Amino acid sequence: MLDWGVQGHHQKHDHDLNRHNHDLYQQQQQQKGCRKGPWTPEEDKLLAEYVTSHGEGRWSSVAKCAGLNRRGKSCRLRWVNYLRPGLKRGQITPQEEGIILELHSLWGNKWSTIARYLPGLTDNEIKNYWRTHFKKKEKFSSKPEKVKRSQSQKQQQELKPPPQPQPQNQPSQLVSQDNMMNLDNEQNIPSSLYYTTSAFNDQLLLPQSVAATSSDHSMFDENQLWGSWWNLDDDDPHGFVGGSGQTTAADSYTGFYTEGYIF
DNA sequence: AAAAGTGCCAACCGCGGTTTT
DNA sequence: GAAAACCGCGGTTGGCACTTT
Structure with a gap:
């Protein structure tokens, strides 16, 4: 989109100011009489x-x-x-905690990305959970450098694409560690998040919602690399709804953890 | 019993990026 | 191509509940 380049700095600053003022105005207009606070x-x-x-x-x-x-x-x-619909609500399980930790160590504060692997949990929930449970601990261990958002997005491109949550309408099966063929090393994906399905036997599946998210597009431009794994429906960002049968969030959730996660 | 501290979570804000006009 | 409108994300805040002093 906008490429401000090196000499565009002042321009960008002015543009931002103008836009900011405009947004502020819009906001003020919109907020006139707009309810805020608890629903x-x-x-x-x-x-x-x-x-x-x-x-x-x-x-x-x-x-x-x-x-x-x-x-x-x-x-x-x-x-x-x-x-x-499909939100799980309630306590985060140790399994979920494990996934959160693992994915956070990979991607940092990419809460929405992490949330895609935890059906039923929201990015906000995960973020809150991590902050209250792990933030302090992190202080005492080596913490990843805080980077600006635009920067981190670029860096994410260099990180490997995230793995795939449960595909729609495909019962997941445990993948034996032996079958993983070092893919995790190649693709920087936690081995615990590998799946196969009856239809995609021995294939690694990726979340279509990741591809559908604007900020993540760049991560998945390597269609040749990942293309064969995309076979999913945009209307069902969490893969809850199957083609012939309906898979509930709870089903998906159960399948994900009881079958999909390997400790 | 009361004040202070802490944990938790819903909601808001600002920003960057995308889509629409 | 530019501007406006919109979306989604991550950071932050505020308030309530619970615990500790």
Whole structure:
């Protein structure tokens, strides 16, 4: 998109200021009379009903059409973190904790990426969990350098793509360590997150939602490398819904941990 | 019993990137 | 191609509940 280059610094600064002022103005306009703070059950109901019947669409119009006096952003957050079906809610299991630790050591604070491997957990939940449970510990161990977002995204391109959560409608099977053929070394993927399926026997599967996420596109441009593993439906970012049969989040979740994770 | 400290989590904010106009 | 609108992400905050002093 915008490539400011070296000499574009001042331009970019001005642009940012202008844009920022504009956004601020918009924000102020939007916020006039916009509710903030905790959601009421009534608001939840309105939002859930609307999104369930109409789909997500544009969040700003969702807010309007659902009759909510909220910003679109706020609606999206509420839906994603609380109302969306398939959320597990409740205690994070030791297995999940293990995955979080492992993936965090790989990718740092890429909470949304990590969340894709933990169906039923939100990035916010994982972030909160990590902060309260591991942040302190990290201080005493070697911590990864904090990098600016744009920087870290570039660096992520150099990191290898993340692994695939449970594919839709494909019962996962445990992969024996012997069958992994050192893929983990090649691709920097935790060996514990390997899967095969009946249809994709001995293939490593990748999350389509990762590819569908704008900021991660660059990570997956190597279509030749990964292309054969993409065979998934964009409408089902967590792979919960199968083709012929319906797989619930809970099913997926259970399958993921009881069958998929190897300790 | 009360104040201070800590843990937890929902929600907001600012920013960067993408899509639409 | 530029500007506006929008989306999604990560960081941060504020408030409540619980624990410790």
